[in-house]
């Protein structure tokens with residue numbers, strides 16, 4: 212699994228932002244380049260229009276200049292004195308000759324002061340025409356300084372052939388030698404000349420070329436519409452600069468067709484004419500628009516792809532991060548309860564300890580262990596066990612403050628670290644936890660099922676009990692262990708002697724293990740006699756001579772054996788030894804009716820305990836009836852009670868007798884006596900020894916005998932030390948007696964001597980040689 216260590220990779224949103232950022236940037240660049248391209252298109256169009264307008268202007272100017280020259284020639288010919296005297300026909304001929312140069316454009320003519328044609332380039336003889344009504348004649352007639360006048364378009368009086376062609380006239384005033392009006396010299400120009408000129412120059416469908424008089428009168432416009440000719444454009448808002456400047460460019464919406472164009476204009480030399488080329492902005496931008504659309508589409512596709520990619524990438528990343536987080540959770544948190552696990556707890560505890568050290572504050576760690584949780588699992592199943600654990604962890608979480616931490620170490624063990632916590636506060640929190648855990652737990656999956664459980668809590672304080680998480684955890688564990696062994700559902704603070712004791716315990720455990728493998732264990736035997744003093748059975752009791760420490764009380768080392776799991780092995784050895792001894796004694800001729808062996812819950816958890824017992828009996832030639840198993844009531848309240856019950860049933864089926872040891876000190880639930888066909892009740896020595904001293908003990912002993920009587924069980928009193936005790940018990944019908952009054956537990960040879968009391972005058976006392984701590 213790849214781990215993304217970079218913080219960048221921890222933020223999937225960054226990739227979306229980056230995607231959007233890049234998209235915006237590329238969009239901005241695209242828009243800017245499109246804008247640039249648009250400006251370029253406009254600049255190119257402007258240059259093209261300017262070039263066109265220049266060439267048109269040059270062409271028109273050149274032709275008009277030529278025309279003017281021809282007109283001047285005509286004027287000169289008209290005014291030449293040498294010619295004046297000539298008859299009109301001759302003069303006409305001269306003029307005709309002068310005008311041929313300009314014939315392609317139109318015709319040249321001259322009038323007298325009344326407007327009658329005196330010269331006409333179109334015919335050898337001037338036509339009989341009067342132009343005094345024309346605007347160009349009127350202007351010159353009225354104004355002395357009209358200069359070169361360009362007329363408004365008009366139709367000729369006569370058409371040479373077909374339809375009359377509109378035309379304009381260029382005219383100048385003629386004066387006699389006195390400076391008085393003598394007529395005009397003029398030239399007509401067919402507008403079709405401009406039309407052809409413009410037609411050849413036109414660029415696009417919506418482009419225009421217009422020839423204007425400076426007063427705004429349209430002389431020609433391409434595309435050609437007859438109605439446009441003669442219209443006035445004066446008054447439009449672009450008109451003023453158009454006629455005032457020599458040349459220029461502007462954008463405007465046409466008055467004539469309402470199309471927006473880029474207009475480039477130029478004055479035709481010194482003539483009162485302006486050529487205007489208009490290029491439709493739509494056309495200018497047509498190519499650009501196509502490209503812009505293509506680029507736009509591509510850029511949108513790319514942007515969408517980019518955003519999709521960044522979304523996909525960030526989604527992938529998010530998935531991966533979630534997975535990583537889940538893995539981290541698994542690594543640091545307990546999946547069942549969601550609480551921090553051991554690793555996480557240690558990290559947090561270390562952090563809190565470091566902070567505590569810095570601030571000089573105390574810190575408490577609580578080791579919380581549920582009591583008999585295994586029983587819940589065994590009797591209710593693991594699913595309900597899990598429900599219980601989840602509910603308990605919820606309750607635990609509710610009992611601690613923010614800033615404190617609680618986690619699960621595993622199984623039914625929890626661990627809390629409380630910061631800035633003194634003895635009192637730790638005690639309060641622990642008591643609260645004990646109360647919270649004790650509340651019945653309603654199981655959701657099984658209606659009406661309520662489970663009640665308790666906890667044992669060990670507390671260690673830092674820095675007093677340690678300043679490292681590991682040490683505090685161990686010390687709290689030791690204290691918890693003490694709380695458990697003191698009866699559960701309570702709290703204990705760590706004390707240094709716990710550690711010493713734990714160490715000793717461990718040393719004893721190791722020594723016991725060694726003893727079990729070696730030959731440091733042996734068995735002693737205590738007789739059980741009836742009211743007449745006849746031997747009815749023997750109890751086998753284990754002894755351990757520890758090299759270094761002398762004899763160790765069975766109560767102590769048996770507890771150690773139970774806790775360390777050595778007990779089953781030890782009991783098996785005792786069972787073998789006791790059976791062997793019984794067989795040996797019988798072989799020696801001693802009549803010993805029955806052997807009692809002490810057993811505990813751990814023995815019954817052996818996979819095939821009944822098989823083992825059968826094999827042991829068989830290997831020594833004994834019968835099931837030769838053996839009695841003594842067990843305390845505790846066995847029936849063990850966590851694995853179901854397995855134990857099965858084993859007990861099997862043992863009972865074999866015909867081996869069961870005896871309830873220390874009867875009256877435990878749970879004393881009478882139903883099991885019947886359920887397991889118990890044969891014997893052993894009244895605990897504490898009651899026996901209270902006889903004569905303690906009323907309560909006496910009446911209890913009495914009651915226990917009574918119970919045995921009712922249930923038809925053999926009642927054996929143990930720990931009978933005095934005759935008074937013996938007599939008291941005898942009065943109430945006790946069946947068997949065991950105790951120092953009859954014999955201490957004896958080594959095998961001593962026991963044999965005890966049997967042959969008469970022949971063996973002073974029997975050795977095994978426990979007397981090895982003083983018993985418990986006695």
Ligand code: C2E
Pocket residue numbers: 737751752753764765766769782785809810811841872873896929930931932949950951952956983985986
């Ligand atoms: P228990 O089964 O109740 O055994 C009787 C205990 O009372 C023995 O203690 C015995 O020495 C003691 N005793 C007998 N008569 C008298 C008396 O007159 N006065 C007094 N004060 N004590 C008397 P012991 O041998 O120390 O054993 C203690 C317990 O250890 C036994 O109690 C039994 O529960 C357990 N135990 C002993 N041997 C074995 C064994 O092989 N396996 C297991 N699982 N437990 C054993």
Ligand code: CA
Pocket residue numbers: 750809841872
């Ligand atoms: Ca016993």
Ligand code: CA
Pocket residue numbers: 872873893895896929
């Ligand atoms: Ca006992």
